Amino acid sequence: MSNKTVVETVTALVEPILAEHNFELYEVEFVQEAKSWYLRVYIDKEGGITLEDCALVSDQLSEQLDSADPDPIPQAYFLEVSSPGAERPLKKEVDYQRALDQYVNVSLYQQIDGHKVFEGYLRQLSPDELTIEYMDKTRQKQVVIPRDKVAKARLAIKF
Template sequence: MSSVVETVTEVVLPILEEKQFELVEVEFVKEGKSWFLRIFIDKEGGIDIEECAYVSEQVSEKLDAMDPDPIPQAYFLEISSPGAERPLKKEKDFEKAVGSFIHISLYQAIDGQKQYEGILNEVTEEHLTLTYRVKTREKTVVFDRKNIAKARLAIQF
């Protein structure tokens, strides 16, 4: 984890805890010539634009007051909801997603596939079990947690 992400996480957590918001993810990335500091937040029932604006103001004030500046380069601050396709990062994210339709990307292919979408059936410390469709048939696959590059909720069409 980068020092910027660690520092911002330390700054944002007390602000979110005060409002009973959840920190979903902090990322600091360069896209083209610009740097972006993205903070994804959520709460039961979802986050609205006023709540994002409040967190943005609070985080900006705290970061601007820090000396030395933890982010010396120019950047854009974005505070938002993780959206309908929320990433699954923490253990509780996976546990809450049991029974939901999810997307999984793997480091190493299983049966020639590195991406799967289906219903998350079971979560253990070492494995995830997913039921997915191949044409008209349902199949179940068990993933080793170490092989999962990314996981997120998905919209089923």
């Protein structure tokens, strides 16, 4: 079974579990690292996910996977259920919306104003652009970044 098919199957199995508990699916990935396979399910909810939330979803999803016929994942794998983390990637539009006025790290494909990475507050968002307010040495500045220039974006922790 292809990785994409596994992800689609697991997504279909986990979404009703998450809906029952008012959790949301952030991402499902099925990857091989060294010789082991990992099925990672990232979940979230308003106010953040707890360890108990992860254990609950892990137990219920594990039961679903074990009882599915045919087995959606015939090879051995490790199931991991977790939060996307404090420095979660911004992938979907809803992630960007939630990140408004939050501290973010944005990496670019090519430089803008001599920088390839900006870390600051996401102040504005449009379908085509992001506006980041950042500190350049001791001066506060804003940069407008075309979305097609964004290689990666994530929440960041300000120290």
